[in-house]
Amino acid sequence: DAKTTQPPSMDCAEGRAANLPCNHSTISGNEYVYWYRQIHSQGPQYIIHGLKNNETNEMASLIITEDRKSSTLILPHATLRDTAVYYCVPYTGTASKLTFGTGTRLQVTL
Amino acid sequence: DGGITQSPKYLFRKEGQNVTLSCEQNLNHDAMYWYRQDPGQGLRLIYYSQIVNDFQKGDIAEGYSVSREKKESFPLTVTSAQKNPTAFYLCASGGDRASNQPQHFGDGTRLSIL
Numbered sequence: 001d002a003k004t005t006q007p008p009s010m011d012c013a014e015g016r017a018a019n020l021p022c023n024h025s026t027i028s029g030n031e032y033v034y035w036y037r038q039i040h041s042q043g044p045q046y047i048i049h050g051l052k053n054n055e056t057n058e059m060a061s062l063i064i065t066e067d068r069k070s071s072t073l074i075l076p077h078a079t080l081r082d083t084a085v086y087y088c089v090p091y092t093g094t095a096s097k098l099t100f101g102t103g104t105r106l107q108v109t110l
Numbered sequence: 111d112g113g114i115t116q117s118p119k120y121l122f123r124k125e126g127q128n129v130t131l132s133c134e135q136n137l138n139h140d141a142m143y144w145y146r147q148d149p150g151q152g153l154r155l156i157y158y159s160q161i162v163n164d165f166q167k168g169d170i171a172e173g174y175s176v177s178r179e180k181k182e183s184f185p186l187t188v189t190s191a192q193k194n195p196t197a198f199y200l201c202a203s204g205g206d207r208a209s210n211q212p213q214h215f216g217d218g219t220r221l222s223i224l
Contacts, residue, residue, distance in 0.1 A: 034212060043116075043200050043215030044153075087152075094205065097143070097168060098213055100152035 004088050009105045012082075018075040020104050022088035025069040031090040033064060033071045034098070037106075039084045044100070047073065049091075078108045113137070116201050116216035122224050123188065123195060131186045131219045133201035142184035143202040143213065146170060153200065159184055188221065196222050 005023040012018040024033060034049040048055055048062045050071075055062045061074040075082055087103040114135045123129045135142065141160050145153040155168030159178040173192025178184055184203075188195045198218050205213040 041198075041218070041220075043114075043202075043217045046212045046214055049212060091205075093212075096205070097155035097158065098145075098153065098202075098205075102150075102152060 004090065004101045006088060006101065006104045008102065011107050011109060012078045014079055014108055014110055015077055018078040018082065018106055020073040020086050020106065021070065023070045024088065024090050027068055027090045030092050032093055034089040034091045035062065035073045035086065036089060037084040037086045080108050082106065083108045114201060114203055114214060114216035116219050118219060121219055121221045123221060124224050126190045128187055128189050131199055133184045133186065133216060134182055135203040136182060137203055137214065139203035141203060141205050144176065144186045145200045145202065147198040147200060156186065
């Protein structure tokens with residue numbers, strides 16, 4: 001399984017963009033980069049995923065470097081409800097386990 | 111409303127007792143999973159099932175059992191052999207690369223020992 005490195009915590013002012021980095025230098029060619037978040041006492045929520053192209057959906061944007069060794073999740077206008085632990089998870093997309101690291105605790109403040 | 115339903119939200123177990131956690135999904139997913147999360151730690155896979163009537167052990171299957179008699183349901187039994195069952199249990203379904211389908215999670219069951 002590819003290992004990931006994320007900063008343990010980040011702060012962001014409400015209304016500003018939150019940029020959450022992830023290093024996944026050992027990712028294999030058949031692994032996508034998935035992002036999930038977990039609000040306290042809830043199950044992880046799927047946000048977005050990509051292979052090598054940048055992706056955008058209604059929740060966030062995902063920027064993946066050309067060498068695929070790192071990625072950045074962008075929440076364009078953070079709100080207080082975005083306060084959560086964010087995980088980047090390399091995953092083949094087949095029916096196998098997701099390996100979550102320790103993630104980044106994002107605190108959105110007024 | 112499509113999703114994954116776990117019940118109960120909180121569960122208490124007495125010493126020597128087996129308890130069963132429910133997981134139901136109406137997303138028409140073939141694959142289902144059970145994970146365990148301990149405070150401040152990542153998820154660990156207990157069991158998973160890729161199709162009805164078939165399941166495989168994950169990384170920490172000892173002391174747990176599952177069944178998959180219906181596509182929609184994947185109950186987890188925490189047996190008395192599991193000596194440290196206090197944890198947050200998460201059920202997930204999905205994870206099909208062919209259809210670009212991520213795993214989706216329920217809201218979990220928190221199990222404690224009385």
